[in-house]
Amino acid sequence: MGAFIVMEGIDGAGKSTQARLLAEWFEEKGYEVVLTKEPTDTAFGKLIRKLVLTGGREGIIDGARISHEAEALLFAADRAEHVSKLIKPAVEAGKVVISDRYFYSSLAYQWARGLDLEWLIDLNRFAIRPDLVILLDLPVKESMKRINGRSIKTEFDKIAELQKKVRENYLKLAERFPEMRIVNALASVEDIHNDIVALVEHELFKK
Numbered sequence: 566m567g568a569f570i571v572m573e574g575i576d577g578a579g580k581s582t583q584a585r586l587l588a589e590w591f592e593e594k595g596y597e598v599v600l601t602k603e604p605t606d607t608a609f610g611k612l613i614r615k616l617v618l619t620g621g622r623e624g625i626i627d628g629a630r631i632s633h634e635a636e637a638l639l640f641a642a643d644r645a646e647h648v649s650k651l652i653k654p655a656v657e658a659g660k661v662v663i664s665d666r667y668f669y670s671s672l673a674y675q676w677a678r679g680l681d682l683e684w685l686i687d688l689n690r691f692a693i694r695p696d697l698v699i700l701l702d703l704p705v706k707e708s709m710k711r712i713n714g715r716s717i718k719t720e721f722d723k724i725a726e727l728q729k730k731v732r733e734n735y736l737k738l739a740e741r742f743p744e745m746r747i748v749n750a751l752a753s754v755e756d757i758h759n760d761i762v763a764l765v766e767h768e769l770f771k772k
């Protein structure tokens with residue numbers, strides 16, 4: 566059985582922690598697992614880190630911020646490579662692919678930047694639909710506490726405001742995309758893992 570599972574949520578929600586635990590869970594069951602993420606570690610992902618995510622997430626090219634449209638196109642280009650070179654072949658080969666972020670991140674974040682949601686959905690139409698998307702949901706105050714130190718203090722208010730919008734967007738997207746399931750990410754690492762396993766068993770193994 567090939568399967569494609571995605572972890573989504575605001576920065577610091579616990580995506581990479583839970584993706585790793587879920588990968589280990591599948592491996593213990595004897596599945597071949599591909600643990601991956603977006604932005605990727607390919608040339609496109611590196612370009613995104615350089616142009617979009619540098620300088621306190623200000624995205625500087627020659628002193629000017631790149632446009633939100635260009636940002637969305639870069640994430641989509643990175644994703645197109647990710648889907649065709651890694652995700653699709655792995656799922657077709659019967660592997661379990663777990664991705665830390667996918668096109669739902671583009672919808673939640675680039676929509677929060679003011680771009681049109683329908684344009685973003687169209688732009689990402691090439692991206693195959695996952696079997697299950699785990700949305701790790703928690704208040705921004707909590708996530709900020711967890712990632713305290715990842716960015717400079719003066720930027721905190723600005724970042725918190727964007728994260729709040731992103732969280733609301735994710736919750737709206739969960740109403741539109743039936744593959745998205747909301748998990749309370751305020752619990753302990755172990756409890757969240759157990760909730761995710763229960764969802765995987767229910768949705769993928771129809772237990």
Ligand SMILES: Nc1ncnc2c1ncn2[C@@H]1O[C@H](COP(=O)(O)OP(=O)(O)O)[C@@H](O)[C@H]1O
Pocket residue numbers: 574575576577578579580581582583711712750751752753754757
């Ligand atoms: N359930 C949890 N409770 C408290 N701290 C957590 C929990 N899950 C993860 N963390 C910690 O919070 C930080 C962010 O977690 P991480 O998995 O990197 O989030 P993300 O990948 O969503 O940015 C890490 O320091 C991690 O150890």
Ligand SMILES: Cc1cn([C@H]2C[C@H](O)[C@@H](COP(=O)(O)OP(=O)(O)O)O2)c(=O)[nH]c1=O
Pocket residue numbers: 576603604618640666667668670671672674675
């Ligand atoms: C995949 C993706 C990420 N992002 C944002 C979310 C995060 O704030 C940021 C980087 O993701 P993050 O998960 O923090 O990656 P890393 O720690 O490896 O740099 O990019 C988008 O805005 N759109 C997207 O399509």
